[in-house]
Amino acid sequence: MKFPFNYISFFFLFIISTCALPAQHTGNADQQKLAIDFLDSVGEIKQSIHWPRVKPDNLLQNLRRNITHPVFVYAGNNTNFCGYAALSYSLIGNFPNRYARFMVELYTKGKANFRETHFNPSSTVKKAAGSLRFKGELDINQADQLWFLSLADHFKGYVNWINLRFHPGDEDRFWAATNFAKFNRMLRKMCDYEVEAVGSDLLRPGIRDIPTFLSKKMAENDQVFLYLNNTILHKKDHNKIRKRIPTHYVALLSISESNGLINLTYWDYGFRTLQQLPLKTVKKILFGVVWCKKKSSS
Amino acid sequence: MRCNQTIFVLLLACMVVSCASAPKQFPVRYYKQHEATLTRMERNYSKLYIGKPIAAEFLDNGFKYVTIEIKTDSLRYIYEFGMDERRINDTLHKYGYDSAAVLKLVRDMQSIKCTWINNLDYYVDGTKQNMIYMSIRPQVLDLPFARKKYYILTFYKQPQYYDSEGRLLDRKNRRRLRKINNEVFRRINDRVCYTLSAKFR
Numbered sequence: 225m226k227f228p229f230n231y232i233s234f235f236f237l238f239i240i241s242t243c244a245l246p247a248q249h250t251g252n253a254d255q256q257k258l259a260i261d262f263l264d265s266v267g268e269i270k271q272s273i274h275w276p277r278v279k280p281d282n283l284l285q286n287l288r289r290n291i292t293h294p295v296f297v298y299a300g301n302n303t304n305f306c307g308y309a310a311l312s313y314s315l316i317g318n319f320p321n322r323y324a325r326f327m328v329e330l331y332t333k334g335k336a337n338f339r340e341t342h343f344n345p346s347s348t349v350k351k352a353a354g355s356l357r358f359k360g361e362l363d364i365n366q367a368d369q370l371w372f373l374s375l376a377d378h379f380k381g382y383v384n385w386i387n388l389r390f391h392p393g394d395e396d397r398f399w400a401a402t403n404f405a406k407f408n409r410m411l412r413k414m415c416d417y418e419v420e421a422v423g424s425d426l427l428r429p430g431i432r433d434i435p436t437f438l439s440k441k442m443a444e445n446d447q448v449f450l451y452l453n454n455t456i457l458h459k460k461d462h463n464k465i466r467k468r469i470p471t472h473y474v475a476l477l478s479i480s481e482s483n484g485l486i487n488l489t490y491w492d493y494g495f496r497t498l499q500q501l502p503l504k505t506v507k508k509i510l511f512g513v514v515w516c517k518k519k520s521s522s
Numbered sequence: 523m524r525c526n527q528t529i530f531v532l533l534l535a536c537m538v539v540s541c542a543s544a545p546k547q548f549p550v551r552y553y554k555q556h557e558a559t560l561t562r563m564e565r566n567y568s569k570l571y572i573g574k575p576i577a578a579e580f581l582d583n584g585f586k587y588v589t590i591e592i593k594t595d596s597l598r599y600i601y602e603f604g605m606d607e608r609r610i611n612d613t614l615h616k617y618g619y620d621s622a623a624v625l626k627l628v629r630d631m632q633s634i635k636c637t638w639i640n641n642l643d644y645y646v647d648g649t650k651q652n653m654i655y656m657s658i659r660p661q662v663l664d665l666p667f668a669r670k671k672y673y674i675l676t677f678y679k680q681p682q683y684y685d686s687e688g689r690l691l692d693r694k695n696r697r698r699l700r701k702i703n704n705e706v707f708r709r710i711n712d713r714v715c716y717t718l719s720a721k722f723r
Contacts, residue, residue, distance in 0.1 A: 460721040499600040
């Protein structure tokens with residue numbers, strides 16, 4: 225009789241998926257309350273002259289939703305906003321009050337500081353925010369459009385050099401792309417994190433035991449991000465020849481190994497996903513790991 | 523020398539033929555040919571999706587392994603199963619799906635080479651609407667250098683608006699083309715559109 229590994233792995237998977245998910249951002253209830261209180265105190269906002277297509281009621285509604293449910297932050301269909309979305313998932317979850325104040329100031333004044341970073345988005349970006357279409361739920365989340373476009377306009381890496389100025393449609397192109405160094409720089413500038421990373425844009429990190437390494441980083445840190453080759457993680461065609469480059473960022477929520485399969489729980493595209501992958505595939509798709517610890521002062 | 527030249531010309535001709543885009547009437551012909559199965563799949567999938575979101579895909583060339591995405595309130599689970607594995611039944615049952623209906627849908631997908639079925643949200647004047655999105659991988663497009671290898675069919679609940687060339691429009695008044703995954707769609711009938719795409723989702 226064949227030993228029922230499949231059934232055991234299924235029940236194991238079910239148990240870890242229901243019990244072992246880390247309680248993300250639960251220590252920030254006070255911060256969340258402060259952020260919501262701040263939005264309540266703001267009351268109604270006038271239509272901004274800087275962001276003509278972003279409606280104030282939509283902005284406030286979207287901000288409230290993000291603050292209470294950062295897990296729903298959605299980067300949109302076919303955009304290159306996944307790096308900014310992964311950053312936002314962590315940032316809004318951990319620093320909702322700062323996020324709310326920054327967004328309201330950026331909307332009303334057209335420029336604002338987030339920690340020491342000064343944002344003054346270009347006029348083309350200001351005109352485009354609120355008008356992105358055919359991106360799924362991002363179409364109706366005008367605060368997210370404003371936020372992602374402002375981040376992409378401000379932070380630049382070498383992948384953006386060929387397309388530095390925004391033109392309509394550039395949210396899907398190199399203008400919005402995020403290389404590994406840029407992602408780490410954004411985390412350091414925007415969050416009160418001690419950020420460490422291993423990996424690169426071209427070569428995979430030489431991690432021998434990936435599940436143990438990632439489990440250890442999860443246990444020791446507040447947030448772990450993975451930099452992955454998305455053409456294998458979320459296949460979109462049947463081509464045998466695939467680009468061997470990373471294109472996607474996810475926030476890691478848990479990892480375990482059973483019967484040679486890796487049970488990976490991660491956040492991306494406004495969802496928490498649990499996916500079983502062979503260890504060989506994980507080795508093939510993993511190009512970078514970033515782990516962040518909140519600074520004691522924050 | 524002449525033999526080499528002939529081989530070169532033949533290879534070049536093969537590349538040109540396979541690079542050429544498939545005639546646009548192919549998906550329409552395909553739809554007509556498989557209309558009964560497609561309509562049944564649409565109906566079954568709509569029923570399944572209500573209250574219990576699910577998506578299915580075939581990632582292998584032989585259509586032997588199906589990947590099922592099960593969406594709950596807190597988590598999306600992605601499992602891969604062999605088509606003859608018993609585990610698929612148990613898993614679907616565990617999550618409260620009508621396993622017989624899902625298996626019927628998956629077998630229909632297999633029979634007409636449908637690689638992906640999903641429910642997609644889109645927004646009209648800020649209001650959420652949804653459609654059923656199916657990707658077909660027909661043999662006629664399975665050529666080595668062909669870029670667009672999939673027929674994409676979208677099924678709407680309501681009749682849609684089209685321009686004089688049969689292209690799907692965003693809204694009645696604005697006359698703007700509606701794009702889905704950056705592709706322009708064309709009319710098959712009032713509720714069903716198609717396009718050719720390099721990606722199945």
